[in-house]
Amino acid sequence: MNMLKKKALQLIERQLAKTGTVLEVRSWTPSTFYEVDLHLPGVDMNKWNAVQHMKTKVAEYVYRDYTPASWDAETQTCTLYIDASHDGDGSKWVSQLKRGDKICYLGIGGTNAKPINGSRILCLGDSSCVGHFLALEQLVGKGNLSGALVINEENHRKEFAHYFDTLLEAIPPQLSSNIDNLHNWLKEQQWGSNAVFIAGNVAMVVGLKQKIRSLPDFDGAIKVQGFWW
Ligand SMILES: Cc1cc2nc3c(=O)[nH]c(=O)nc-3n(C[C@H](O)[C@H](O)[C@H](O)COP(=O)(O)OP(=O)(O)OC[C@H]3O[C@@H](n4cnc5c(N)ncnc54)[C@H](O)[C@@H]3O)c2cc1C
Incomplete structure (x- = not known):
């Protein structure tokens, strides 16, 4: 990163940076997926x-987006669900986090994922979207949202089913393309008046949206959010 960008980031950090406290970190087995409980004072x-x-600082001059989910407004607490199965600054950061650590973030903002009046929601994504879809479920209410997340590790799929009381399913990557994995799962479902929300890998999100649009029996809304390239 050049000097000018560093200076700009330092300035932004000085003006916008906020602090949260890590209350607990739970790693799944194998330890490539983490739940991080946070206290975020002052957040309504x-x-x-x-x-x-939330734009979270994961290294010097490096920020990554993570989704605050499972929140409790009264205690100003929430949980991040972080996929760390790849080699990245965010993965390294979360794998060394521990209770009592302070985290720095630049701000919290809304995404385009929100309840749609009168529609049940069907969600499709990968491991990076666990928090995103649990957060959406918290907004629309249990029973109004279902869907599938491709989760590579067999034990993580078991943990997902065990930990969360949700209609979301953790499905295995039977084929090499997650577009095909999710499309095949979808073909088995009843559409009803569902709106479809897709998130995760950008190429997957784009490809899956195109496939769903071309299904003859689908005329619902599709919302997408690319998470990573
Ligand atoms: C609005 C929004 C909300 C998000 N919320 C969450 C969240 O709650 N939990 C979460 O885990 N992620 C979430 N993400 C995705 C997360 O920001 C990215 O995955 C980010 O790239 C991870 O940073 P990194 O430093 O670990 O890897 P990077 O340095 O960005 O990437 C390193 C390498 O790993 C690959 N990579 C990056 N992410 C993944 C992945 N998930 N799976 C496989 N390969 C990957 C990249 O293609 C690259 O080759 C969100 C993204 C957005 C835009």
Whole structure:
């Protein structure tokens, strides 16, 4: 990163940076997926009417987006669900986090994922979207949202089913393309008046949206959110 960008980031950090405290970190087995409980003083979570994302500092001059989910407005606490199965600054950061650590973030803002009046929601994504879709479920209410997340590790799929009381399913990557994995799962479902929300890998999100649009029996809304390239 050049000097000018560093200076600009330092300035932004000085003006916008906020601090949270890590209350607990739980790693799944194998330890490539983490739950991070946070206390975020001063954040009014009652105002969250869309799924949020927070720009979190994971290394010097490096920020990554994560989704605050499972929030409790009264105690100003929430949980991040972080996929760390790849080699990245965010993965390294979360794998060394521990209770009592302070985290720095630049702000929390809304995404386009929010309840749609009268529609049940069907969600499709990968491991990076666990928090995003749990947060959406918290907004629309249990029973109004279902869907599938491709989760590579067999034990993570078991943990997902065990930990969360949700209609979301953790499905295995039977084929090499997650577009095909999710499309095949979708073909087995009843559409009803569902709106479809897709998130995760950008190429997957784009490809899956095109496939769903071309299905003859689908005329619902599709919302997409690319998470990573
Ligand atoms: C609005 C929003 C909300 C998000 N919320 C979450 C969240 O709650 N939890 C979460 O885990 N992620 C979330 N993400 C995605 C996360 O910001 C990215 O995955 C980010 O790239 C991870 O940073 P990194 O430093 O670990 O990897 P990077 O340095 O960005 O990437 C390193 C390498 O890993 C690959 N890579 C990056 N992410 C993944 C992945 N998930 N799976 C496989 N390969 C990957 C990249 O293609 C690259 O080759 C969100 C993204 C957005 C835009």
